Structures are given as C-alpha cells and as structure tokens.
Amino acid sequence: MDKVNILGVEVSAMTHDQTINTLIDAVDNDKKKFVVTANPEIILHAYENRDYFQELSKADIITADGIGVVKGAKLLGRSIPERVTGFDLFISLLRKADQKGNSIYLLGAKEAVLNKTVTYIEEQYPNIKIVGKHNGYFDWEDPSIAKEIAGKKPDFVFVALGFPRQEKWIGKYIEQFNKGVFIGIGGSFDVLAGEVKRAPEIWQRLNLEWLYRLMKQPSRWRRMLALPRFVFKLYSYKQR
Template identity: 60%
Template sequence: MSDQRVSVLGVDFLHTTMNEMVARLAKHLEQEDKTFVVTANPEIVLYAEEDEDYRGYLKKATYITADGIGVVKAAAMLGTPLPERVTGFDMFMELLALANERQYSIYLLGAKDEVLQKTIAEIERQFPQVNIAGSHHGYFDWEDPSIENEIQAAKPDMVFLALGFPRQEKWIAEKMDSFEKGLFMGIGGSFDVLAGEVKRAPVFWQKIHLEWFYRLVKQPSRWRRMLALPIFAGKVWREKRKGTS
C-alpha cells in the first residue's frame, strides 16, 4: 500500500480508499502499533490553517483521511486527486466489524451519557463479539486523570472519541504517549448517528455528494458551520491560481 500524501491547504491527506485504509489499520492492530487517525473535512482544514496548536495536533496524526467531498474536489482542483472519501462514520463501522470478527476490545469516549448508553446497546446488538472494555461520556474535567488511567488499565485495541474537533484531536495528541498500544480515532458525531439520535443522509444524497445539504435541511442550526464551505472553496481556488501563475 502506498504512503502517498496529498496536501490540501497545508493538511496532508493519505491517498487511499476505504478498503485500503481498513486493511492498513488491521495490520497496525495485528502488530499492536499505536496509531492516531484523523478524518478531516473542509471545516477542519480551515481551522488548522488558522490555529497553530491544532496544526500541531494534526502533525502528530499517523494518518489523515478525506472525510468530506469538499476535500476530494479540492485535491482534484489542485491537480493531486484523491480516490474517494474515507469518512469517519463509515470507518468507525468498518472497524467495529473488524473488532467483531477478531474479538478486539474498544473504549468509547464522548457524547451525552444517554447517547453513549444507546451507542453501547447498538454496538452490542450489531457486533456482539466486540469487547467493550470501558466508556465515559464527553463531559469531564480535562485535568482529571481517571479516564486516562482507566484506559491504561483496560488496554483496549481501539479508542473512539466522539468529542468533536478540536477537542478529540487535542486529547489524543496530548495523551497518546501514555498508552502502550491502541488505535485512537476521533469520530465527531458518530455516536449520535449510531444511537439513532441524528439521521444520516440516505445513500442517494451521499452518492450525489449533497449529504451536507441534507444535513443542513434537517438541522438548520448548522448554517453557520456551512459557511466554511464557500470560504474553503475560495482558498483552494486561490491556491490553484498561485500554482499556475
């Protein structure tokens, strides 16, 4: 598998497909490597451009994949195309299937407690061979070491954080050195989707690359976040113009 990286506004994305990415992570799990995965959309790329600390967290990532179609289109516009989206939720589900097959252990950190409990119940229903080594909701004292200590004692194969960016990447970047092994991955609102609290766009909307529009219609309060898309497109266009001038 190639380690080719594609830079979009300073963020280096792995040139990979979903199948290749899961196979790559499966190998890391077999070898008990420590692995830090970020799935980044245009909003994350813009934030990294503006926030030096967050850029530093991303530089510690083992892999960054293109979560949004905007990143894929930007890479193509810059003449360095990516093969497809490799989204956080889909990778989460693929990794749960892998954990179910190989009886790996997982730790879940994030969301409200009621959402977390629904997520656990759904994982137990869909993936009964997964060992849930522990969990904690996302409302905790950052300085309290109890969660870190619990994960160290449990030694899970995978740790999934649904804290939203930049918190989830900050936590992993700052804490990962204290663990012996594990795949660490921030997955944003994926617990809410798996728990049924938030409905994901139907496959039709995903295939025509308008999942973002479906989410906006269902959650109008997201309109401010959606402003990142035209800003991102404008910055990519200016980057392209610089490269051709």
C-alpha cells in the same frame, strides 16, 4: 502511503478499504495509530490555528471526510480516490472487531446516547469486548481517563467529542498509549444510538450528505460558511 498536501495538512490518498486494512494491521501487530477524519472545516481550522495544526501533525492518517476535500485535492492537481468518512470507518472497524474479537473503548456524547450506543454494539456485534466507556463531559486537565485507557489497552478507542475537541484530546494524550487505534468520529454515537438520522444512501452516493444535514439542522448554516472560505484559501495556496 501517498498523501496530498491541502493547506499544509497531509491528507491520505488511500481508499476506505486500504485505510481499514492499514488500521487492522496496526492492531494485529500491537501498534498505535492516531486517525483524523478531516472535512474542509477541520482543514481550514488547522490552517488558521497553529495550536490545532500541531495536534493534527501528530496524526498517522488524516482521511478526506467530505467531498470538499476530494475536490480540493483535484483543484490542486492531485488525486484522492474517494472520501473516507468517520462514520463509515467506525462501522467497518466495528465489523472487523466483531470478527476478530477485538476490544474497544468509547469516549464521548451524552450519557444517555453513550449507553444506547453500547447497547447497540452489544446487540449487533456480540464478539466485541467493550472494556470501558465515558461520556464527553469531563475535566480535560484530569488525566484519569487517559490513564484508564492506557491500563486497559483497548484495540480501538472511538472518540466522539466533536471537532476540534476530539483531535485536541487525542493529540494531548497520544504519547501515553503504547498501542491501539485512536480515531475521532464526531457525532457517530448519536447516529448509532438513533438520535440523529444519517442521509439516505442516494444522497451519500451523490455526495450531498452535507446538504441533507443542513436541511435537517438549519442551525448548521454558519458552519457551512467554512466551505467557500476553504475554496478561497485553496486558490490562494495554489498560487504560491
């Protein structure tokens, strides 16, 4: 698998479809995969925080979740064909799981949001087996959730704890699992539950989804400051 080193983080250069095929193949062969969907904020945080970088280093696939990562690779003279977002992977994997009758476990979000997500999946993807779920409010030092997941052996574990919690949680427990695709998908449960509206398709095609989210949630402006810092670090990194 071709990868692009961006601030020390090895980002996959696979397309969305190639990523899906790789993950489905892993499930079909009872293998284990840890997937991170990384935007510039995540890569920058890994660059500046050694502990978090160590957790990301455990991942099998780190996708470019954001046009900033794709542009960053180009700045370094490398190529990533397209962004591969957590939400798009989530939906594509649900479709595949429905076709194949796979099992899933859902971890994260508020209880009400989680229940709406479960209802949506049951209605839209009736062949999926939901073997377990838990909201995002629990004691990290309590290994009972990880033990439950290990015992139920789901094909996919969708972790919607948000950055950086979801990557840290998966990284902490990934060695306890023998199979399954574990993927952090941020606020995807909120979108599926109808609590948050995703940007219209035209905004997505123009790679302006970040701007749409900022307009809808102005409080995100502080997080957006990571982008110019990311670009500055890239220029410094390029000079090495």
